Amino acid sequence: MTNESDNEKSERELPLIKPTRDRKIIDVDTSNDSFIYVPPAPRLQPPRPWPGPPRREEDEMTIG
Amino acid sequence: MADAQILMKAQTVNDEYRTAALNRKYYGCRLQTVKRQNLTCEILLAFSSSSAVAAWSLWQTETGSLAWKILSAVAAIIAIVKPLLALDKDIERYSELVVGYAALYYDMRKLIADAKINSGVAAEDWARFESFQQRMAALGVKDDLRARQKLHDRCYDEVLSEIPDSALWWPLEEIA
Numbered sequence: 001m002t003n004e005s006d007n008e009k010s011e012r013e014l015p016l017i018k019p020t021r022d023r024k025i026i027d028v029d030t031s032n033d034s035f036i037y038v039p040p041a042p043r044l045q046p047p048r049p050w051p052g053p054p055r056r057e058e059d060e061m062t063i064g
Numbered sequence: 065m066a067d068a069q070i071l072m073k074a075q076t077v078n079d080e081y082r083t084a085a086l087n088r089k090y091y092g093c094r095l096q097t098v099k100r101q102n103l104t105c106e107i108l109l110a111f112s113s114s115s116a117v118a119a120w121s122l123w124q125t126e127t128g129s130l131a132w133k134i135l136s137a138v139a140a141i142i143a144i145v146k147p148l149l150a151l152d153k154d155i156e157r158y159s160e161l162v163v164g165y166a167a168l169y170y171d172m173r174k175l176i177a178d179a180k181i182n183s184g185v186a187a188e189d190w191a192r193f194e195s196f197q198q199r200m201a202a203l204g205v206k207d208d209l210r211a212r213q214k215l216h217d218r219c220y221d222e223v224l225s226e227i228p229d230s231a232l233w234w235p236l237e238e239i240a
Contacts, residue, residue, distance in 0.1 A: 018219060030228050044090075046216075047220050049079075050078070050224075051224075053234045054229040
């Protein structure tokens with residue numbers, strides 16, 4: 001009986017965690033709790049990339 | 065550097081134009097297929113539940129009786145599965161996508177035609193293009209998560225042959 005009451009007493013006397021310079025208690029804004037981030041749905045992409053610009057005659061001459 | 069930027073912008077405009085054409089074609093085919101599936105289901109259900117059809121003497125024969133039993137079984141399965149397939153929702157979504165991409169396709173075609181006529185794209189045209197991109201992004205939310213590969217490839221090839229490089233705007237003369 002005495003042991004139980006001692007335990008209760010010691011639990012009650014546990015020191016509260018106080019904010020210090022290293023351990024800050026941050027105020028969390030709960031007003032926007034309903035907001036859930038949904039990443040944008042991936043768009044249907046073409047099966048292959050579209051071909052680039054046509055080659056200019058000068059380029060073809062250089063390659064040739 | 066500026067030349068590369070113009071070319072990159074032209075590539076973006078042309079790519080989006082071709083993508084709008086591809087999606088219009090792809091979702092048009094999907095809409096047609098789903099509509100056909102839905103119609104087949106509806107006809108089968110109506111056929112099997114019609115008392116007038118059930119009264120046909122055709123079903124009294126041995127073969128007819130077997131055919132009626134098979135038809136009734138198929139109709140029962142369709143009646144269970146059809147609400148789960150949600151074909152109506154697919155038809156609605158595909159219709160919206162076809163209309164949306166078709167509108168974008170024609171708007172972009174106009175933009176590219178203007179760019180070709182004016183040999184360049186003015187600032188207000190870029191603003192127009194940005195609004196097209198926003199519309200495209202909004203439609204993208206409703207896109208199929210996974211495309212039917214064969215159909216998608218076929219539509220891609222068709223778009224490439226329908227919209228060749230010569231039909232697009234390339235600022236090559238301006239750069240050169």
